[in-house]
Amino acid sequence: MTSSAPKKPAGRGAARLPRGARARAPQVLTSLEQLYPDARTELVFNTPFELLVATVLSAQATDVSVNAATPALFERYPDAHAMSQAEAQDIEPLIRRIGLYRGKARNLAALARLLVERHGGEVPNDFDAVVALPGAGRKTANVVLSNAYGFPAIAVDTHVGRLARRLGLSVQTNPDKVEQDLQGLFPRERWVFLHHALILHGRRVCMARNPQCAACEMAAFCPKIGVEA
CATH class of the missing domain: 1.10.1670.10 (Helix-hairpin-Helix base-excision DNA repair enzymes (C-terminal))
Structure with a gap:
């Protein structure tokens, strides 16, 4: 797999910085x-997959609430292959304490399937590939690539x-x-x-x-x- 570091945000040129x-x-x-x-990072994780899941869960939620929920979640679904077999309603009870848990459960089930289908169950060390996952975005990709793969x-x-x-x-x-x-x-x-x-x-x-x-x-x-x- 070809690695791709986070890309510079698109823009129409540098805006004026504040004085000083x-x-x-x-x-x-x-x-x-x-x-x-x-x-x-204060998110607790052991693998790139766990970091990806925790980062998706952390949107509009505290790291404390995410860290409280993920041990049971990862015990049930330790990797993308296991989570890809789950439906959103299977994941919901495990993350109920986290804000927006229903939408996040749907995203986790979908991203796990895409990881298996497109990347053999592994979290890609490619910016565009992470951004394309359900529930992910530029911030999620930056967190995952920097903390899991060392990209600046x-x-x-x-x-x-x-x-x-x-x-x-x-x-x-x-x-x-x-x-x-x-x-x-x-x-x-x-x-x-x-x-x-x-x-x-x-x-x-x-x-x-x-x-x-x-x-x-x-x-x-x-x-x-x-x-x-």
Whole structure:
């Protein structure tokens, strides 16, 4: 199988970055490296298949709720071949505690069948092939390829997008455009770390509501202190 790394988001050219973004980016990276030196995904997985399933389940749901549900799910369906034999109604009771569980159950049953039919039951290390799976998308593909196969990628979720705007790294609200801005500001070899560290900072300090600005290590150079993004 030919591997394909995550592709740069399509666009009509680079949008204007916020004032000072290029000077601020190294400060952000240094602070994140000091705060979260071991940052990595908080989803629990052992195989690329488990990571793919967990990432699909994590859409509009917390990693805590996903990690609580997946042990029983993976015990019943340890790989794509096993899950491809299931119907959505078989999967639903195992993921009921996760938001939007009915639609996600349908997607999991369908993506497992496609993995078996198109890829011999293995999660492809190909960006377009992952994006084509039911329930997947650009963010899912970036998460899977970076964490399972080591490709450099920045998966933009609500935390990453919010912090990119608050820290003056992007003015975009479209995740693909935020991804493009961040790719241009940070070294390629630090993209995966950056994604995970921003998520941790968004969960622990720079929350959507009531961000802990007084306790933030980046307060000295953050242009959006106390401003809802």
